[in-house]
Amino acid sequence: DPALVRKIDWRIIPTLLLAYFLQFLDKVAVNYANVMGLQKDLNMQGQDFSWTATAFFIGYIVAEWPQGILLHRFSVSKVLGCNIFIWGIILCCSAACHNTASIIAVRTLLGMCEAVIAPALIVITSQWYVKAEAPLRYGIWYCGLGAGQIVGGLISFGAQHSSSTFASWRVMFVCVGIVNILVALLILLTLPDGPQKASFLSQEEKESIKKRLEMDSAGNEPTKFCLHSFRELLLDPQTWLLVLLTLCITIPSGVITTFSAVLIHSFGFDSRQSALLNMPSGAVSIFATMLSTWAIVKQAPRWLSIVGLLIPALIGGALLSFEGIDRSAGSLAGIYLVNFIVAPLAIIYNWVGANYNGHTQKVTASAVIS
Helix, strand or coil: CHHHHHHHHHHHHHHHHHHHHHHHHHHHHHHHHHHCCHHHHCCCCCCHHHHHHHHHHHHHHHHHHHHHHHHHHCCHHHHHHHHHHHHHHHHHHHCCCCCHHHHHHHHHHHHHHHCCHHHHHHHHHHHHCCCCCHHHHHHHHHCHHHHHHHHHHHHHHHHCCCCCCCCHHHHHHHHHHHHHHHHHHHHHHHCCCCHHHCCCCCHHHHHHHHHHHHHHCCCCCCCCCCHHHHHHHHCCHHHHHHHHHHHHHHHHHHHHHHHHHHHHHHCCCCHHHHHHHCHHHHHHHHHHHHHHHHHHHCCCCHHHHHHHHHHHHHHHHHHHHHCCCCCCHHHHHHHHHHHHHHCHHHHHHHHHHHHCCCHHHHHHHHHHHC
């Protein structure tokens, strides 16, 4: 029923897009804070900022399993909303950091909370859509990543014009943290715990969704933990191939999202110019994500879409490696092209949603792979 699918789209997808947007905005905020004086204000030396950036991913990895357990035991939407609320508070606390140890501690806690985002959104998407409908929806909410880069640049640029006695990066963290808290409350109050508990659907519509998902084996299964399904997933070579693929994509994409503003600053631009010039990176991410999503909707093989996205990223890496660190257009083009590397994650999330059946496998695979 196209009308029913559109109704779900308007009610569910904007919330998922907003959640993923905020998660990436929080992650990229430290990138912008770095060119806004964070290193100087916190008296960082040597590799201190690199450890600050790494701390987020350490927390993320450590918390994947615990977050997966929470998603098994409790309402997925409530676990998501609570984590966003907590990380909003943590972001506000980032403004109070006065040394390297404190910012590393805060970034670690932030990573632990944000480990919930991909597993939660994958499960929620599979609760509402059959497998043929899901790729476009994954692509849409994943565009929150590019939107986070763009809006993050604007917030950074605006905060640097603040007349507050606070450092501009502190103002930015507080503003972003407050927005996260407000959105968390919105999610807790409005995002349903699955189709059968959605107040905006009639009983007939709920039954229609249930029947569609059962026929497709896409979602809406019992949430009780199944040991057999868990063991089957861990013994499946596909699981570990997807883990390896995710690692190969996450490492370079994490580097570019954390250090892109710093690299642009090193080309000779000031901090305000660096914030603005990093914004096209977000536009490239959105373009790459929607291009690959369109290809999958048109039945292109997922592996081929990933390979196609890696080609511009390799060209961008080559430009950065051989063009030289100066103010040349080639170096900036390299920064932008490397952002194609982030788009394959949307395909991997879609792969997880499509290839694993049952609540146990979907939640566990999402936690392990993402």
